[in-house]
Amino acid sequence: MIQITNDTIDYAALTERVRSEQAGAVVLFLGTVREMTDGRKTTALDYEAFPQMAEAKFKELLDEARGRWPIVNAAIVHRLGRLELGDVSVAVAVSTPHRQQAFEAGRHLIDRLKEVVPIWKKENWADGTTEWVHPGTANGSAECGIRNAE
Secondary structure (H helix, E strand, O other), rough: OOOEEEOOOOHHHHHHHOOOOOOOOOEEEEEOOEEEOOOOOEEEEEEEEEEHHHHHHHHHHHHHHHHHOOEEEEEEEEEEEEEEEEEEEEEEEEEOOOOHEEEEEEEHHHHHHHEEEEOOEEEEOOOOOEEOOOOOOHHHOOOOOEEEEE
16 A cells, blocks of 8 residues: 555554554564754644555555565555644554564665655744755655745
8 A cells, every 4th residue: 555645644554454364573663753852842744745646656665665675564654744743744553474574564665655755745833944854865864955934
């Protein structure tokens, strides 16, 4: 399952969707909006994407992961729009026969997603400034150098 949505991510339903009697492990990763980033206070995030391009990249990532691990089921869902503190922005769920495989595949998927999927994040800082984060920047920090005062 691959999805780009403006709706709240139902991660419990997503977890159930990847569970299987053939899988002894299910790993769920949730990316959430945190308050502090590199010592700066975040008030909200805005996500934008070209959904068709992002979904195509998600499919490539899942195909790649299936070639490396015995994935029984997998799902990637990313939310777009304005997200408040604590909101879930991305969910990656993977089921495999054994736990190590599920952990490795899940980590690979979220790490590669952050590197190559064309989804852009705007940090809204408590001081009123904003900063766009380019996909692929180290540790998800705002290193692209595009700063805006609003």
